[in-house]
Amino acid sequence: MANALKIGVAGLGTVGASLVRILQTRANALTVACGRPIMVTAVSARDASKDRGILMEGIAWYADPVEMAKEADIDVFVELVGGAEGAAEQSVRAALVRGLHVVTANKALLSRHGVELAKLAEAKGCLLNYEAAVAGGIPVIKTLRESLTGNNFSRIYGIMNGTCNYILTRMEREGLSFADCLKEAQRLGYAEADQSFDIEGNDTAHKLSILTTLAFGCEISADQIYLEGITNISIEDIHAAADLGYRIKLLGVAQKTESGIEQRVHPTMVPLDSVIAQVDGVTNAVALESDILGELLMVGPGAGGNATASAVLGDITDIAKSRPGAQEVPVLGRPAHLLEPYRQAEMQSHEGGYFIRLTVQDRTGVFASIATKMAENAISLESIVQHSKQPAAPDRPQTIILVTHATMESAVRKAVGAIKGEGYLIGEPQVIRIERPKT
Numbered sequence: 001m002a003n004a005l006k007i008g009v010a011g012l013g014t015v016g017a018s019l020v021r022i023l024q025t026r027a028n029a030l031t032v033a034c035g036r037p038i039m040v041t042a043v044s045a046r047d048a049s050k051d052r053g054i055l056m057e058g059i060a061w062y063a064d065p066v067e068m069a070k071e072a073d074i075d076v077f078v079e080l081v082g083g084a085e086g087a088a089e090q091s092v093r094a095a096l097v098r099g100l101h102v103v104t105a106n107k108a109l110l111s112r113h114g115v116e117l118a119k120l121a122e123a124k125g126c127l128l129n130y131e132a133a134v135a136g137g138i139p140v141i142k143t144l145r146e147s148l149t150g151n152n153f154s155r156i157y158g159i160m161n162g163t164c165n166y167i168l169t170r171m172e173r174e175g176l177s178f179a180d181c182l183k184e185a186q187r188l189g190y191a192e193a194d195q196s197f198d199i200e201g202n203d204t205a206h207k208l209s210i211l212t213t214l215a216f217g218c219e220i221s222a223d224q225i226y227l228e229g230i231t232n233i234s235i236e237d238i239h240a241a242a243d244l245g246y247r248i249k250l251l252g253v254a255q256k257t258e259s260g261i262e263q264r265v266h267p268t269m270v271p272l273d274s275v276i277a278q279v280d281g282v283t284n285a286v287a288l289e290s291d292i293l294g295e296l297l298m299v300g301p302g303a304g305g306n307a308t309a310s311a312v313l314g315d316i317t318d319i320a321k322s323r324p325g326a327q328e329v330p331v332l333g334r335p336a337h338l339l340e341p342y343r344q345a346e347m348q349s350h351e352g353g354y355f356i357r358l359t360v361q362d363r364t365g366v367f368a369s370i371a372t373k374m375a376e377n378a379i380s381l382e383s384i385v386q387h388s389k390q391p392a393a394p395d396r397p398q399t400i401i402l403v404t405h406a407t408m409e410s411a412v413r414k415a416v417g418a419i420k421g422e423g424y425l426i427g428e429p430q431v432i433r434i435e436r437p438k439t
C-alpha cells in the first residue's frame, strides 16, 4: 500500500471540524477507496481550548496557519479559515511556495487572488483544488474544469448562496422576519463570518467570478460585477411576485453578449413553474448552458458543515488517488497565463423583463402619468395594476405594480427617474429583474 497522505487543516470551524471528523470516522473506507490512508497530522485554529469533537492524538497544533504551511509534516494544506487576505491568503501562498498541494473552500480568496495563485501552483506543479468554493456540495468546479471541456458556454446562472435562499424561502413559507431567518442561518453554520457578504450579494459575486472564468476562459473579475443583495426584498414583494406567477431568488448570472460578458447578482423573479423556482432553503442550483451539451442544471446542498466538507473531501481524495496527469488539469480550466482579459458588458445594456413596484399618492392622473413615462421610454408593458389590498382613499398611499416585456436596463432607469421627478412617489421604487430559465 502507498504511503499515507498527510493533511494539515487550517481552520476548525463549521467546515474544518466537520472535515476532520469525517476523515477520522471514515478512515478505513477512505483507505480502501484511495489505496492509501489519509491522515490528519496538523491543524490550526485560534482557540486551542475549544472542544471541536475531533481526536487530537498524534496531531500537531499550530496557532498560526502560515507557520503550519511552512513547517508542518504534511503533503496537503487545507485552508478553511476564510477571507481574501490575512492568514488565509498568506498560508495558501506559503504552502504553494513550499510545493504542497492545496485544497480550499475560500471563494473570496480565489476571486481576489485566483489568477496569481493558479500561476504559482502551476509553476510549482502543485494542485490547487477548490470544489467547495462554489455551491457547497455540488461538484460544479470539476464539471466545468474537467467534464465539459470543449463546450462553448452562452450563459451560466444559479442560486449560489444558501443563506439568502434559506432566508427568502422561510420568509415566503412561514412569514418569518428577515432578521430571524438570518439569525437561524448563522446558527446552522450557513452564513459567512461577515454575514453582509451573504445578504449583500458579495459571496454570490465571488462564486460567479470563479464560474465565469471556468466557463468563458477569462481572468477572474469580481469587482465589476453588478451587485444587489436581498436586504431590500420585503414580504410585500414576495407576495406580489407570487400573485404574478413568480418567485424571488438571489441569482448570479454570467452571459456572453456581443459587447462582452454580462455579470450580475441581484434578486430575480423566476416563473413559478421553472425548476429553479422550486429550489428551496439552503439548496443551491447552477445552470450551465452550452452548445454541445445543451442545458445542465445541478441542484444540491449549498452550505453547511457536512455538505461543504463533502466537497473538500472529494478534492483531498483526488490528490490521494493521484490520478495520472492530475497535475496537468489547469487550476482555472486552462493554463493561467492563457486566460483572456475580462471584457465586461455594460449593465445598462442588459435586456430583460422587469417588475416595478411603486407606492404613490392616490391622485387623479398618477396611473396615466406612469404609463406615459413608460411609453416615452419605449417600454412595452405586460401588465400594470393597482395592487393595494385596501380601498382607495384621498390620503391613503396606493401600490402600483408594473411588469414589462423585454426591455433595456437603461430605458427602465430613465423611466423610473422620470417618474420620481413627478412628485407623487412615496419612498423608493422597487425594481426587480425577471429571468427566464430554459427549464
Ligand code: NAP
Pocket (backbone or CB within 6 Å): 010, 011, 012, 013, 014, 015, 016, 044, 045, 046, 047, 048, 050, 063, 064, 065, 079, 080, 081, 082, 083, 087, 105, 106, 107, 108, 132, 133, 136, 189, 190, 191, 192, 193, 302, 303, 304, 305, 308
Ligand atoms: P468558521 O466557522 O468561521 O471557521 C473559521 C475557522 O478559522 C475557525 O476555526 C477559526 O478559529 C479559524 N481562524 C480564523 N482566523 C484564524 C487565524 N487568523 N488563525 C488561525 N485560525 C483562524 O468558517 P467556516 O464556515 O468553516 O468557513 C471556512 C471557509 O469555508 C470560508 O472560506 C468559507 O467561505 C468557506 N465555506 C463555508 C461554507 C459553510 O457552509 N460554512 C460553505 C462553503 C465554503 P477558531 O475556531 O479558534 O475561532
Ligand code: HSE
Pocket (backbone or CB within 6 Å): 133, 135, 136, 160, 161, 162, 163, 164, 190, 191, 192, 198, 203, 302, 303, 304
Ligand atoms: N455563506 C455561504 C452560503 C456558504 O450561504 O452559501 C457557502 O458558500
